[in-house]
Amino acid sequence: MKKVNIRHSISRTLLLSLVVLFSFSQTSFSQEDSGAATDAPSVEESASAEAIPSSSQGGDPAAGKDLFNSLCAACHKPYKRATGPALHGVTERHEIDWLYRWIKNSAAMIDAGDPAAVAIYEEYNETPMNAFPQLSNSDIDNILAYVEQPKPEPKAAATGEGQASAGSGSGVSTNIVLGVLAFVLLLLVAVLVLVNKTLNRFAEANGVPVVVSEKRKPIWKAFVENQFLVLVTSVFLLLAGGYFVYGYLMQVGVDQGYQPVQPIHYSHKIHAGDNQIECKYCHSSARVSKTSGIPSLNVCMNCHKSISEVAPETATEDYSKEFYDGEIAKLYEATGWDPATQSYSGEQKPVKWVRIHNLPDFAYFNHSQHVSVAGITCQECHGPVEEMEIMRQHSPLTMGWCINCHRETNVKVEGNKYYEKIHEELSKKYGVETLTAAQMGALECGKCHY
Numbered sequence: 001m002k003k004v005n006i007r008h009s010i011s012r013t014l015l016l017s018l019v020v021l022f023s024f025s026q027t028s029f030s031q032e033d034s035g036a037a038t039d040a041p042s043v044e045e046s047a048s049a050e051a052i053p054s055s056s057q058g059g060d061p062a063a064g065k066d067l068f069n070s071l072c073a074a075c076h077k078p079y080k081r082a083t084g085p086a087l088h089g090v091t092e093r094h095e096i097d098w099l100y101r102w103i104k105n106s107a108a109m110i111d112a113g114d115p116a117a118v119a120i121y122e123e124y125n126e127t128p129m130n131a132f133p134q135l136s137n138s139d140i141d142n143i144l145a146y147v148e149q150p151k152p153e154p155k156a157a158a159t160g161e162g163q164a165s166a167g168s169g170s171g172v173s174t175n176i177v178l179g180v181l182a183f184v185l186l187l188l189v190a191v192l193v194l195v196n197k198t199l200n201r202f203a204e205a206n207g208v209p210v211v212v213s214e215k216r217k218p219i220w221k222a223f224v225e226n227q228f229l230v231l232v233t234s235v236f237l238l239l240a241g242g243y244f245v246y247g248y249l250m251q252v253g254v255d256q257g258y259q260p261v262q263p264i265h266y267s268h269k270i271h272a273g274d275n276q277i278e279c280k281y282c283h284s285s286a287r288v289s290k291t292s293g294i295p296s297l298n299v300c301m302n303c304h305k306s307i308s309e310v311a312p313e314t315a316t317e318d319y320s321k322e323f324y325d326g327e328i329a330k331l332y333e334a335t336g337w338d339p340a341t342q343s344y345s346g347e348q349k350p351v352k353w354v355r356i357h358n359l360p361d362f363a364y365f366n367h368s369q370h371v372s373v374a375g376i377t378c379q380e381c382h383g384p385v386e387e388m389e390i391m392r393q394h395s396p397l398t399m400g401w402c403i404n405c406h407r408e409t410n411v412k413v414e415g416n417k418y419y420e421k422i423h424e425e426l427s428k429k430y431g432v433e434t435l436t437a438a439q440m441g442a443l444e445c446g447k448c449h450y
Contacts, residue, residue, distance in 0.1 A: 059138070059145030067143050071132060074306060078147045082306050083342060084124060087147040096144075103140055105131045125342075152312065253360070259392035260354040264334070265327045266391070270314060273386035279378045286367040286378075294353055297335050304331055308339045319389070356393055357382075363399075364448050374437075375412050380405075406442040410434045 068078075075083040090099065094116065102109055102117060106129040109117035121128075135143075203210055223229055271277045280286055285293035308328055315321040332338075336345040359365055370376045378385060383394025395401060413419040413435070426435055441447065 059141035059143070061142070061146045061149055064142035064144070064146030067135075067139060068146050071135075072143065075129070077306075077308075078149075079151050080308065081340065081342070082308070083127065084129065085120070087144075088151070089148070091144055091148055099144070100137055100140055102129075103135060104133050107131060254396050254398055255358070255393050256396040257392060258356060259390055260356060261390075262354055263351055264330045265319075265323070267319075267324075268385045268388045268391055270310075270324075274314075276386075279385065280371070286371050288368050288372070290364075290366045290368070292367050297331065297351065300331055301335055301337065304328060305337065305342075308332075356391055357397065359397060362449055364450060373416070373418060374409075376409075402448070403438075403443060406437040409437050411437055411440055 068076075072087070076085070076087050078086065078088045080086050094102070098116065106117060106121075110121050110128075200210065271282075272279060282295040282299055283292040284295075285291060308325075310321055310324040310328075312321055314324060334349045334351050336347045336349075337343075338345055370381075371378075381395055381397075383392075385391070411419060411423075411434075413423045419440075422440065423435060426439060427433060430439055432439075436442075
């Protein structure tokens with residue numbers, strides 16, 4: 001009877017542990033919910049803190065932002081020097097009437113010998129400022145109201161910190177719950193073993209016979225003795241092995257999905273997607289050359305001489321504003337550009353870009369033939385580039401993939417003098433109005449291998 005009492009005490013201990021675990025998990029989840037509810041008002045407070053302040057000049061910052069982006073952003077930044085000076089605080093440095101005259105016709109003030117106008121002209125390498133006589137005084141007030149706003153705090157960084165702290169807190173509580181569950185499971189196994197031993201001892205003490213089952217033949221022995229099963233299994237393994245070996249060998253040299261990390265992060269999503277920059281602006285040689293070419297850094301600097309940082313709304317959960325600004329700083333370091341003085345230092349560093357699309361030497365592919373003559377868009381081969389944060393190889397670029405494209409793609413002959421004569425002859429031969437690339441000889445070996 002003592003053994004029975006011990007078993008009952010163990011069961012009560014297990015039941016008590018389950019009750020404690022349940023109450024602990026309920027407490028931890030309620031704490032997380034209350035923490036989330038406590039954080040909610042802080043979001044509203046941060047939103048109210050970011051409200052746009054009113055201008056001291058009575059202008060409209062929203063209207064001023066549109067005017068600034070269309071007329072001033074190419075040379076000026078609100079809080080940083082660019083081709084021209086930073087505009088934040090300009091109303092404190094100059095009188096409003098002087099600013100009206102300077103913005104409408106700066107050259108006239110320089111010619112008249114205005115000391116402040118001449119000083120600015122000489123400080124910025126005698127670079128003339130465009131005249132804007134079409135702007136009224138109210139338009140200028142709106143622009144000044146926009147540039148005189150306090151510099152906003154980076155929202156993405158604050159959000160990331162909040163998410164990180166919330167994630168770390170939930171991770172700790174989850175780990176504790178999982179640890180307790182694992183401990184309870186181990187305790188349950190130990191209790192079952194003790195109960196089994198207790199029952200066996202109790203049976204022996206009362207003379208109850210314990211039935212022991214006979215040992216069966218191991219399954220592997222039964223399998224080996226059955227020759228039919230061995231033969232069928234061997235044939236199946238040989239066929240499966242051949243299938244997987246063939247599939248593996250067919251993937252040698254196929255780099256579909258290849259997505260290397262570049263020395264300078266370049267977001268096609270921002271450039272080709274958000275800003276809608278034409279692909280051939282950077283890869284200009286694709287129109288006239290076999291290769292699309294790697295854009296030189298001076299192409300990047302055509303824009304980034306004036307764009308030293310991204311807009312706060314560009315930041316995402318994976319890439320913060322500070323990250324993008326740091327990548328632009330890498331571009332400046334490589335080109336030797338000093339954004340403070342708006343000049344080149346002459347010290348340049350090579351950027352070792354990692355090639356993504358790489359055809360074998362025995363395969364010939366001409367970009368100009370496809371882009372300029374055939375009129376194929378970049379997305380046909382490279383996929384939705386405008387949606388890619390990191391560029392990857394979208395298509396397999398195998399021989400079968402190219403042949404299928406030639407068989408299915410109709411040649412655009414309208415307005416293309418290159419194909420007028422050959423289209424007339426081949427359309428009569430095949431009796432069709434439209435011709436595929438294959439019907440025009442695109443499946444000949446010598447087209448791609450020579």
